[in-house]
Amino acid sequence: MNNTFTDSRIRPELQEGLKKIHFTEPTKVQEKVIPAMLSKVNVVVQAATGSGKTHSYLVPVFNDIDENSNYVQAIITAPSRELADQLYQVAKSLRKASGLNISIEHLAGGTDRERQLEKIQNKKPQLIIATPGRLLDFVEKKVFPVDLVKDFIIDEADMTLDMGFLADIDKVAAKLPKDVLFAAFSATIPVKLSNFLRKYMAHPDEIVIDNPAIIAPTIKNDLLDVGSKDKKNVLYKLLTMGQPYLALVFANTKQKVDELTHFLQDQGLKVAKIHGGITERERKRTLRQVEQGQYQYVVASDLAARGLDIDGVSLVINYEVPRDLEFVIHRIGRTGRNGLSGHAITLIREEEMNRIEELEKMGVHFDFVEIKNGELVPRKHYRSRDNRQAKGRKLDTKIVGYVKKEKRKRKPGYKKKIKRAIQEDNRQKRKIEQRHEIRRAKRQRKRRREPKCKIVCGNV
Template identity: 85%
Template structure:
């Protein structure tokens, strides 16, 4: 197949610009998307993060922009300010390399809204890169109109759905021309997203890019069953065992991120935190400090899984499994980038193994490990697919005996009794762990009071 970057329909200036930024061999997604969009087709593209989709839509957009026409000709929306900022930098790089002269607006929360309003009322951009909320705000206030938009791109569409932004997208899209070219890019296409896209695209070109390696081969991906151990204590041990170059710890909520940050700081570690509740200014300062090597440990919410690129992450720890298990893949993908080796560890308890099985069905391979003598060593995966029987679960001796006894009796409902016994056993273990945490906190407070005397 011919190199799509050399397609005669692409302006020579853009072809030269691609060469300048070292884009010579197109990726699979670029080979399929660029010709479709150059042919004015609307597309729904299912492709993984890192597949090269950004330039797959930027090249056709740039190719169609009329530099002498001062109205909004193309819009790209992304669900987070970090993603919007990254795309803005990439778009400017290609524009400058191609020697093109057109205005690109970057509209996102965390930036000076009033200043942006003033700027774009007097200088209408030809390309708008925006988060859905800020885009809708500007369209409703008629800072610029969208009735001549040629191309509308919804990037990270599944994340846009998850974050509740489809209503904003809907309001903006309804004001665009009937024949607007729409391109939606997403790692997955949930039913709700598919229904929404059908509203605006009658017969889009469906492009699915297979991703044979869900987790990069450069990543060692471990699974650690913590049993009844204190989760925070296990985390601290993992972070201090091998002295990672840069460790990124993922938690599910802002509250847990704050709690873990305080805990690790109390243990003497210098820890940075990133989540949606941190101000834009503080977040930028933190990222700058991380890049400068001032922090070895970062605790983050899922905002960082798909919204930020932090270079040099050598270790990722999933402190807990997210509600949307696909985020595990995005989290793990923060390490082992650009051909470098990486290490990911996911902490689980027995009752969470069904979620690991779901990830395995998606093609994620885990190596089962345990901590011995300050090192991670391989451990037999007692929940392997070939061996899911109750008798092989590692329960207390009394539970194993109970299971055997009930199975011998074969009384009606014995399976339910076994299940209840297992649940009760897990509850007792959690109670012991909570008790341990409370006692530890009391000892810590007492020690601080004594030091303050």
């Protein structure tokens, strides 16, 4: 059987370059995408993170660039500056290995615009790797022409949609030549994205590489119900139980990332944080320090789930379940990469179990665990949903009465009355839980102050 990397249509320099970076056996996505793009066929590719999709489009793009023509011939878009920078580094690595004289420029929002302008005017790039906003800005200002672009690649297309950048891509795509080769790569293909892609690709080759919702078999994927325990203390216990090589903790907001970072630092852990609110310089410095092994723990927002490729992550903890459930899959996919084993733990409370059920329908399998004697052990599975609901929700006797009466024929609006009563009961319980948390925090602050007091008293 012919090896995709030795296809006679691929330039000899590229074939040698792939060998140098140890690309000898193509992945499934590379086997299907490279020949299609070499044949000038538009493609829509659904493939999971870590499937090798980056090189599946870089090889045909590099192959298509005329080194002697100093104008933009290919554009690759990525929805975040982290992803764009990551692609830029991979592209530079392939260029160096192949010895090709291809001029590549990286454009991203949040970085020095004037400096980027100057670079483009001096270097005359042939390949642009950019975030949608900065790309549109430069295209509309006619910083470089796009009427001779041969290849236009949209990477992480579903994330581009989620982050609201599809309109920017649309405006750029409308200015490209009619015969441009389009390729879109995505973990999922939502309807809105599919409709957009159809606008520019009449009959694309649709390539689906396994189900991106399935967790890699190398990952042990656990679910831990924290119950009434203090969630932060549970997190600290999990992080310090087995001494992970590198642990990545995910929270939903920048504020929660900051809060968890401060809490873990107060417990004596050396913790790095990554979210959209920190500066580009600080982010790069933090990532460099993580790669150098200076941090064992990283707390991050979902930006890191899709925008960063941190090597050596042995443990992922979902401190919160994200609003977009697909992010759970991308978070968990940060560990267990390249055939290595990984461990993921999702923390939940009883009221979030319906969201776990949704994930299970998507194909995500969880093992239910609990902490006993300082280690994670299996616990009884929640498969009996009715029993779980009966045990989990201890309703007040008045509400139990409402529920029993509901089975009889009642006047219109009676069900709404029950629903309101249950909601009010849940609200009251949440208030009580919040009060408990405030009291626990006060007790902890008091305990921290007590030793200092004893030292002062002793000196007196």
